[in-house]
Amino acid sequence: MPALWLFITVLVLGLAGFILGRARVMKDADGDIRKLHSLPNYYGSNVMLSAIIPSLGLLVLWLIVQPMIIQANVASHIPTENYADSGALNLLMSDVRRVADGLDIAVSQGALTPHAAQNLTGTDDVRGILGRLGVALGTDVEDDILTAAQEYRIKSNIGGWIMTVAVIAAAILGFAMALKVTNKDHRARNSVEKVVLALLIGAASLAVLTTVGIVFSLIFNTIEFFKLYPAADFFFGTTWAPSFGGGSELGILPLFWGTFYISIISLLVAVPIGLFAAVYLSEYAGPKTRGIAKPLLEVLAGIPTIVYGLFALLTVGPLLVGMFGKDGSFGVNWMQGGSAVITAGLVMGVMLIPFISSLSDDIINSVPQSMRDGSLGLGATKSETIKQVILPAALPGIVGAILLAASRAIGETMIVVLGAGAAARLSMNPFEAMTTVTTRIVSQLTGDADFSSPEALVAFALGMTLFVITLCLNIVALVIVRKYREQYD
Amino acid sequence: MNDMRIVKRDVDMNDIKISAKDVQVYYGDTHAIKDVNVEIKDKTVTAFIGPSGCGKSTFLRCLNRMNDTIDICRVTGKIEIEGEDIYDKRVDPVQLRAKVGMVFQKPNPFPKSIYDNIAYGPRIHGLARSKADLDDIVEKSLRRGAIWNEVKDRLHAPGTGLSGGQQQRLCIARAIATEPEVLLMDEPCSALDPIATAQVEELIDELRENFSVVIVTHSMQQAARVSQKTAFFHLGNLVEYGETGQIFTNPQDPRTESYITGRIG
Incomplete structure (x- = not known):
């Protein structure tokens, strides 16, 4: 039975469990809810969950x-x-799977x-047969691939049947066991709430686990x-x-300098x-101005960065x-083209304001x-109060905010792709085009390079470096912000 | 009430420092202070007592225009300090507040060093011509704040690291450092323990030599201990104003009597 049908079957079983469990407990309590330990729906849910979850x-x-x-x-x-290595074996195995799937389709469509x-053999035109069904194969099917594919089909088939039986058995077992313990004193609410708790914990850990996964794939x-390539x-x-x-020469310094310069x-x-x-x-702003201006400013934060890139x-x-180019209004001829560090830097600055x-x-x-x-009570003016008391008191938090903004700037991609150019150079001139770590990651991975070549893999090293830098910045920012919070609570 | 030490105090014929005439304060639509007339004498401790919400803190904040920082607050009537109307258009509240210092209910040292906390006022008003001058002012203020001996070895430690009572005395020293003529204290001891309270009260008594002190307090014992004159506020009205000894022993108004004997408030 296909997995989807199996899934639906289990759900139907669960639904039945809900109705039966609820009915059973109501009967046990002679229809009087007050005799129950938990509300009736909890008993239903309990049976349903024990049928579905395992x-x-x-x-x-x-x-x-x-x-x-x-x-x-x-594979044996x-x-x-x-094949030479595990990568080549993987390619062969994906051929095997395609052939096996193709044969399944051929059988189901009656071809x-x-x-x-x-009983197909390598001499039959397997590629032709499957091609007519819309399963395109890169090469003619060799004998050993075909054998493997046949083997694959048989084993998947058997596995599928065992799975169907096992899953339905598990559902029925859970169903029966939960229904058996359902009586008016059973603590159904407690078990249902445990499941809810597990769900919440799962949701919380998912984000953390994803981060760990990302880090590992990078590592x-x-x-x-x-x-x-030597480190x-x-x-x-x-x-x-x-x-x-x-x-290739793959030194990170010019890219890092570009990132750093534009961020600055x-x-x-x-x-x-x-x-x-x-x-x-x-x-200074009154409540009315504040009520209008603050959301407006925050709208800036909601603009997609690609739009800022276009703007740049x-x-x-x-x-x-x-202004700064040839025949420009300042007559200085400093700038050769629109893509420059200063262009990307200015636009990114606007993005960071909110x-x-x-x-x-x-x-x-x-x-x-x-x-x-x-401060006011001592005769300080408003601006003296802000400069000498409020800003110093808020400084740790403001530094935290700036560091968070800096880590955004370092990780920003679209504005620099469109605004900063593509030339990797170490230069102090802000009117020259430069490039950043992020844009190089994009171009290294979207090129035609072999995925196992250093030219493509360098993207991960760049990503890792970037990740470590922004992580450090974020940690420093969080530590500062937290330290500040402790002062007044 | 029998632990009160009500002694006959020699209230000389001091000059009138602050005089308020027909003062009304509104918070939005609420009429918080109604027709208050009071004359506060120089070199005297005047206590404002009354139940919560009676307007005594509001009135205190009128005296150095701290209510200006509250948008919905409106003050009418006339308040004069040494004959000068402080609500006159020509008066800058900033200059006024340098003359009328304030100490708040909760100790609020700035997140700076002890030294910088005290030096804050003199610096912004340019009272010190040199570093040595400033050192002098700081030391003098801390001595008058009765906290010098406790902090003289750690002047550059943060003021927020002191204990509550020390912080409050630091704030009083900070207020004196600008050489005000009047010192307003809004329940300065409500966040302090009895020992710290006793220290601050002793300090207030000493301050009387140089300043006119107005103190808002919830504790009638405190009012009796530290003040020479007492004003009783009730529901926005100034009910009774007179010498402390008289207010506590022989109140004229029945409401005052009810309050000091604990029947209202």
């Missing part, structure tokens, strides 16, 4: 484990001289009888890269010149403006060239009113 768990486990076992089994049919499908590929050259090389023919410019734009905006909003490419870049202003505004607001009173 059987669906088994189903999922089986669907994951069975192909792995069968694959390992079938392919002679070892046909082949089950018997004929089992393995990074290790792979460092096997092919010292990667971290200290000053040239970034990937060539897909081999012999963006922060130089965003920090003062954001901070001033925050001071105005929290200290189409508006800010040409505008800057018109971050800094909104976070700082919250932090400034959380400085206790008694600080303001104390």
Whole structure:
């Protein structure tokens, strides 16, 4: 039975369990809810959950484990001289699966009888038969692949039947056991709430586990890269010149410099403006202005970064060239094209303003009113109070906000793709095009490079470096913010 | 009430420092202070007593225009300090507050060092011409705040690290450092334990030599212990104002009597 049908069967069983469990307990209590330990629905849910959870768990486990076992089994049919390493074996095995699936389709559509499908040999035109059914194969099917595919079909078939029986048995068993203990004194609510608790814990751990998964996938590929390319050259090389023919120079420094330079410019734009905006909003603006201005400012944070990228490419870049370029209004000819560090930096700065202003505004607001009173009561003016009492008191939190914004700037991709150009160079001139770590990750992975070449794998090393840097920044930011919070609570 | 030490205090014929005439305060639509007339003498401790919400803190905050920082608050009437109307358009509240210092209910040291907390006022008002001058002011203020001996070895430690009573005395020292003429205290001991309270009360008594002190308090014993004049507020009205000894022993108004004997409030 296919997994979908099995799934539906189990659900139907669960639903029946709900109705039966509820009915049984009501009968046990002679229809008087007050005699029950829990509300009737809990008894129904309890039976339903004990029917569904173990059987669906088994189903999922089986669907994951069975192909792995069968694959390992079938792989032994392919002679070892046909493949060089595990990557090549994987390619062969995916051929095997395609052939096996194709044969299944052929049988189900009547192009082949089950018997004929089992007795195909390498001399038959398997590729042709499957091609007519819409299953395209790259090459003619060789004998050992075909044998393996047949083996695969048989084993999957048997496995499928055992799975069906096992899952339904598990569902019925859970159903029966839960129904048996259902009586008016059974603590159904407690068990249902345990399930809910497990669900909540599962949801919470999923995000954490995903992070761990991301880190591991980065780590393995990074290790792979460092096997092919010396780490010292990667971290200290000053040239970034990937060539897909081999012999690339993959030094991170020019990329890192680009990232760093653009981030600095963006922060130089965003920090003062954001901070001033925050001071105005929290200290000077009346409730009406604040009610309008703050959401408006936060709308900026909701604009997709690709839109900022377009803005950089189409508006800010040409505008800057018109000012600093050849025949520009300043007559300085500093800028050759619209894509430059300064273009991306300015636009990214605008993107970061709402971050800094909104976070700082919250932090400034959380400085206790008694600080303001104390300072005003001593005859300080409003601006003296802000400069000398409120901002110093809020400083740790503001620094945290700035660091969070910095880690956004470092990880930002679309604005630099469109605004900063693609040339990797180490230069101090902000009017020159440069490139960043993130854009190089995109271009290294979207190219035609062999996935096991250092030119493609370098993307993971770059990603890992970026991840570590932003992680450190975030941790520092969080520590600072937390330390600050402790001061007033 | 029998533990009160009500002694006959020599209230000299001091000059009038603050005089309030027909003061009304509104918070939005609420009429918080009604027709308050009071004359506060120089070099005297004046206590404002009354049940919660009676307007005594509000009135206190009128005296240095701290209510200006509350948007919905409106003050009418006339308050004069040494004959000068403080609600006159020409008066800058910032200058006024330098003259009329304030100590708050909760100790609120700035998150700076002890030294910088005290030096804050003198610095913004430019009272010190040199570093040595400033050191002098800081030491003098801390001595007058009766906290010098406890903090002289750690002037550069954060003020927030002191105990509650020390913090409050630090705040009093901070308020004195700007050389105000009047010191307003809004329940300065309500967050303190009895020992710290006793220290602060002793300090208030000493401050009387140099300043006119107005103190809002919930504790009638405290009012009796530290003040020479007492004003009793009830529901926004100034019910009775007179010498402390007289208010506590021979109140004229039945409401005052009910309050000090514990029947209302």
